Amino acid sequence: MNLTTFSFPTTTVVGSGAITELPGRLARLGIRRPLVVTDPGLLSTASFQRLKQTLGPAAFGEDWFLFSAVHPNPIEKDVLDGAAAFRDAGCDGVVAFGGGSPLDAGKALRLLVKQPRLDLAAFDYTADWSGLVPLVCIPTTAGTGSEVGRSSVITLQSTGRKRVLFQPELLAKLVILDAELTRDLPPKLTAATGADALTHCIESFTCPVFHPLCDGIALEGIHLVVEALPKAFRQGADLEAREKMLVAASMGAIAFQKDLGATHSLAHPLSTVCGLHHGLANALCLVAVMRLNAERKPGLYRRVGIACNQEVLTCAPAEADARTIQFVSTFLAGLGLDGKLRDHGVKESHLEELTLQAWEDPCHRTNAVPVTQDDLRKLYQSVL
Numbered sequence: 001m002n003l004t005t006f007s008f009p010t011t012t013v014v015g016s017g018a019i020t021e022l023p024g025r026l027a028r029l030g031i032r033r034p035l036v037v038t039d040p041g042l043l044s045t046a047s048f049q050r051l052k053q054t055l056g057p058a059a060f061g062e063d064w065f066l067f068s069a070v071h072p073n074p075i076e077k078d079v080l081d082g083a084a085a086f087r088d089a090g091c092d093g094v095v096a097f098g099g100g101s102p103l104d105a106g107k108a109l110r111l112l113v114k115q116p117r118l119d120l121a122a123f124d125y126t127a128d129w130s131g132l133v134p135l136v137c138i139p140t141t142a143g144t145g146s147e148v149g150r151s152s153v154i155t156l157q158s159t160g161r162k163r164v165l166f167q168p169e170l171l172a173k174l175v176i177l178d179a180e181l182t183r184d185l186p187p188k189l190t191a192a193t194g195a196d197a198l199t200h201c202i203e204s205f206t207c208p209v210f211h212p213l214c215d216g217i218a219l220e221g222i223h224l225v226v227e228a229l230p231k232a233f234r235q236g237a238d239l240e241a242r243e244k245m246l247v248a249a250s251m252g253a254i255a256f257q258k259d260l261g262a263t264h265s266l267a268h269p270l271s272t273v274c275g276l277h278h279g280l281a282n283a284l285c286l287v288a289v290m291r292l293n294a295e296r297k298p299g300l301y302r303r304v305g306i307a308c309n310q311e312v313l314t315c316a317p318a319e320a321d322a323r324t325i326q327f328v329s330t331f332l333a334g335l336g337l338d339g340k341l342r343d344h345g346v347k348e349s350h351l352e353e354l355t356l357q358a359w360e361d362p363c364h365r366t367n368a369v370p371v372t373q374d375d376l377r378k379l380y381q382s383v384l
Contacts, residue, residue, distance in 0.1 A: 002015055003015035003017075003018055003021070008148075008254060009171070010147075010148050010171055010172055010173075010174070010175050011173065011174050011175070012148070012174075012175040012176075012177060012250065013025075013174070013175070013176050013177070014177045014243065014246070014247060015177075015178070015179075015243070016178060016179050016180050016239050016243065017178065017180060018176050018177065018178040019050060019051065019054050019138065019176055019178045019180070019181065020054060021176065022051075022054050022055070022095075022136070022138075022176060023054065023055070025136070025174050025176075026093065026095075026136065029093060029134045029136070029173055029174065030092070030093075030134070031092055031093030031134055031136075032063075032092055033063050033064065033065065033089065033090060033091045033092050033093070034055070034064045034065070034091060034092070034093045034094065034095045034136075035064075035065050035066075035067055035082070035085060035086045035089060035091040035093070035094050035095070036051070036055070036064060036065065036066050036067070036068075036095045036097055037067050037068075037070065037082055037094055037095070037096045037097065037098075037102050037105055037106035037109065038066070038067075038068050038070065038096075038097045038098045038102045039068060039069075039070040039071070039072070039098050039099075039101055039102050040068050040069065040070075042068070042097065042098050042102075042140065043068055045140075045184060046183075046184055047140050047180075047181040047182075047184065048097070050180070050181065051095075051097055051138070055095075063089075064095075065085065065089040065091055067081070067082045067085040067086075069081060069082075070082070070098070070101050070102045070105045071101065072101055072277070073101060073155055073162075073271050073272065073275075073278070074101045074102075074104050074105040074108075074152075074153070074154050074155065075154065075155045075156075075157065076120055076154055076155065076156050076157045077157065078105045078109075078154075079105055079108045079109045079111075079112060079120065079154055080109075080112060082105055082106070082109035082112075083109040083110075083111075083112030083113050083116070086109060086113050086133075087113065087116075091133075092133060092134075093133055093134045093135070093136070094106045094109070094110060094133060094134070094135045094136070095135075095136045095138065096135060096136070096137045096138070096147075096172075097138045097140065098139070098140050098141070099139065099140060099141040099143070099144065099193065100139075100141070100143065100144030100146040100153075100196075100278070103137050103139060103144070103146035103147055104144075104146050104152040104153055104154065105152070105154070106135060106137070107135060107137075107146070107149075107152040107170045107172070108120070108152040108154055108165055108170070110132040110133050110135060110170070111123070111129065111132070111165070111167075111170075113132070113133055114129065114131065114132055114133075120154060120156060120163065120165065121156050121158050121159065121163065123163070123165050125165070125166050125167045129167050129169040129170075130169060132169050132170070134173045135170075135171075135172045135173060135174075136172060136173065136174045136175075136176070137172040137174070137175050137176075138175075138176045138178070138181065139175075139177065139181075139182075139246065139249070140181045140182055140185070141182065141185060141189065141193040141249075142182060142190075142193055142194060142197060142232070142242070142245035142246045142248065142249040143192070143193025143194060143195075143196035143197050143249050143278075143279050144193070144196055144197075144249065144253065144278070144279075145197065145200060145249045145250050145251070145252045145253020145254070145256075146253065147172060147175045147177075147250060147253070148171070148172070148175060148250045148253050148254055149170070149171075149253045150166060150167065150168045150170055150171055150257065151164050151165060151166040151167070151170060152164075152165045152170060153165075153268075155272055160272060161269075161272055161357060161360075162268050162271070162272055162361075164362070175250070177243070177246040177247065177250065179239040179240075179242035179243040179246060180239065182232075182242045182245070182246065183236060183237055183239065183242060184236065185236065186236075187233050187234070187236065187336075188336065189277075190229075190232050190233050190236065190245075191229070191233050191279075191283075191335035191336055191337055192277050192279035192280045192283065192337070193249070193279045194225060194229040194232065194233070194245055194249075194279070194335070195279050195280070195282055195283035195286070195332060195335065195337055196249075196252075196278060196279030196282050196283075197221065197225055197245065197248050197249040197252045198222065198225045198226075198229070198252075198286075198328075199252075199263055199264070199267075199279075199282040199283070199286050200218075200221070200249075200252030200253060200255065200256050200260070201218040201219070201221035201222045201225065201248070201251065201252045201255060202218070202222060202286070202290070202304055202328075203256065203260040203261040203263055203264060203363075203367075203368075204218045204252065204255035204256040204257075204258045204259070204260060205218035205219060205222070205255065205303070205304060206261065206293065206300055206301070206304070206368040207256075207258045207259050207260060207261060207366045207367075207368065208366065208368060209258045209259055209366060211257070211258045214254065214255040214256075214257060214258045215255075215258075217251045217254050217255045218251070218252070218255035218256075219303060219304070219306075219307045220251060220307070221248045221251035221252045221255060222304060222307040222308060223307045223308075223309075224244045224245070224247060224248035224251070225245065225248045226307070226308050226309065226331065227244065228240075228241040228242075228244035228245050228248065229241075229245060229335065230331075230334065230335070232245050233335055258366070259363065259365075259366035260363040260366065261289065261293075261363060261364065261366060261367035261368055262289045262292075262293075262363065262364040262367040262371050262375075262376065262379065263282055263285050263286050263289045263363075264282065264361070264363035264364075265358045265359075265361040265362075265363040265364035265367075265376065266281070266285040266289070266354075266358050266376065266379060266380065267281035267282045267285055268281075268357070268358070268361050268363070269353070269354045269357035269358050269361070270284075270285075270341070270346065270354065272357065273350055273353055273354055273357065274341075274344070274345055274346050274350060274354075275345070276344055276345075276346070280337065280344070283332050283335075283337040284337070284339065284340070284341055284344075284383055285379065285383055286328065286332070287325060287328060287329045287332070288379050288382045288383050289367075289379060290321075290324075290325045290328065291325060292369070292371070292375065292379065293367070293368040293369050294318070294321035294322075294325060296369040297368060297369050298317035298318045298321060299317030299318075299320060299321065300321060300368055301320065301321045301324040301325060302315070302317065302320040302321070302324070304324050305320055305321075305323055305324030305327065308324060308327050308328070308331075310323050310324055310327050311323070312324060340383060340384060341380070341383050341384045342384055346384060348384065351377065351380055351381065351384070354380055355373060355376050355377040355380060358376045358380075359373040359376055364376065
């Protein structure tokens, strides 16, 4: 077993079989009674069976508990019920296992463990949130990068809309990236989650906030996705490709501490209003946003094109953009992500609410170019 460990800033263990590190790492963190947070769809998978074997009494020697009621797009009740399960079992740490939803719920429920009467709608990130119970994140998809993020996205009961809970204390103490746990991810989900990682990298790189460290991470993340995602999509047992995608997803989330762009403002309401998978929503909107951005800021995507192995170094700015955007469009189509919103149940009647929520979403404020509410409506219409 060949494992790599690094901190940036979260301690991350990478490699096939890395999950075997979990018992010893939990002990070092002082976790004796972990609450495993996941979703019901994972309980029958080989990945979850592997986790159970790893946490079994023979390997771990202590009790562990399960909360598996997380929704595909986590809701406030998931956080409240998860925190109650944590307290009822007398747990002392969280192991969040699965895609972005269990990871986000696992991060956020720790806020309720510290402050049981917290109203998530009134969450104050400037308050003292030190001393949250320790968290270990083990992703089973390669997309959101939530495992290394400082925020959690939860749909609030009072508004029916997604709320980003940002707080540096939400960071995990440990991340385990084990490609074996993603081996059985179906091609459709492999593609959608991978498109999420690609969108994170592209939007964070083009975000105008000054952060050259994140820019470099984003560009290498794009390079890894372009190299590895088609292989993981077509040959699910390719563990090298799966591992590269796990790393690329984490890199995308590290990079978007710069912030994101209009694609995400369009995608978030598509999940809350129409139930679309977040990665799919990003994929369906990304190219349209890139075209608008390139029209208003020629040359924006030249370095993205280079990261995609395209011959754009000596092109005129507009041509470099056009070649890059065409590559991204073809790349997504090759993953089965070239449809329209209407193919996934989105209707003309949804546009007013979608546009309103997209405008209220903060991500477009750091888009590569300024956009108006009417721009967002027209972008929806262009992909409907």
